[in-house]
Amino acid sequence: MAQQKATDASVKLAELLKLQVGSLAEAIEKEGQNIFGGSNNLLGTDEINDFCIEFLELLVALLQSKDPHDDASPQFHALEMYFNNLSKQILVRGGRVEDLVRYIQFMQRTLIDALGNEKRITVDDARTMLLFLSGLFNELILAVFQAYLEEKERTVYAQEAELRETATPITEIWDGVLTLPIIGTLDSNRTMLVMEALLNRIAKEHASAVVIDLTGVKNIDSQVSHHLIQMVQAVQLMGSDAIITGIRPEIARALISLNIDLSNVTTRASLSDGLKEAFRRMGILVGKKAD
């Protein structure tokens, strides 16, 4: 009985929307222009109009579906996806999630206002329609927040990846010779990331030698020095040669006090010396041109 009442109310609401589609679209488009158009420059006039028409079409399709309350129906999913895409588009262009939520609340208000203009609707129908609209728009706002969080996560992940990339600038300075200047503080996590990037780069470039420059490293602890030795071992295991350069006196002292065995590691005082050593091992001669 209650189900039938709800369905009847949905049909009536769909009819009402169809009758007032012109005024509804106009109001929603106008608000869209205020929030996203003009100087805000988030959506063009055509885009706002298209979005508005699509929204009303999807809402009518949902109201005319077998069960408009079924949040697993294709019509409901289509409406959810519509708001998901709209929010992604607006957020990517620098829009704020608050504005989008206000816009959705305006849509809801406009529809409720439309109910008030229709005299044929009974109090009972109006109550059912209000409940339906309230539940529907809550779900849509949730979809917008979900899209917002996904977009934020994606941005944070991209920024982290960029930071990792810039923090480990592995450069092929010569055919088969890679340099890796490490700057800042080395912790276990960063050392592991550097190691992973370095080993993949060796495989990709088929590098014969790697010069790891520690001139910019200010602190090192037991765990990190252990990881550093592991990195050198892994490079050697791949068949490449690892040369560590630019060990500061305080780092050298720390390594010795930590009982780190450097006997299997080739070290040179500076990056320049390290490169010379790599070239020497590869049989490359770099010198001044004879006059």
Added chain:
Amino acid sequence: MAIPGLHLTQIGSDDFLLEPTRNLNIRAQDVLLESITARLQQAGAARLYYDLSEQPLIDPVYYGWLDALARTIQAINVRMVCIHMQPTAAFALSKFMLEVPVFETALDISGWQKTGQ
């Protein structure tokens, strides 16, 4: 005579290439070691290239096999050079390896680098 689980090919006057297949059963280590050593000795080999390109991970068991093979053929004066080690394998191996391995490593057969510096 073919040795089960691997291809052993002579690639020069005294160089051999060992390419393990998926069927390599390193649990039957003793039989494998004897067969490979006999073949190398017979041909008067000086170097054995062990191709690791199909080995994405080297765990202590597999490392034990490589170590045993390198030590065994060292007894007949054959050097073992592991080639094409994958980044993931090198990463994993460096985590548990405590000393310099008996075998040498190179990027490929024409590689020049030696691990035992």
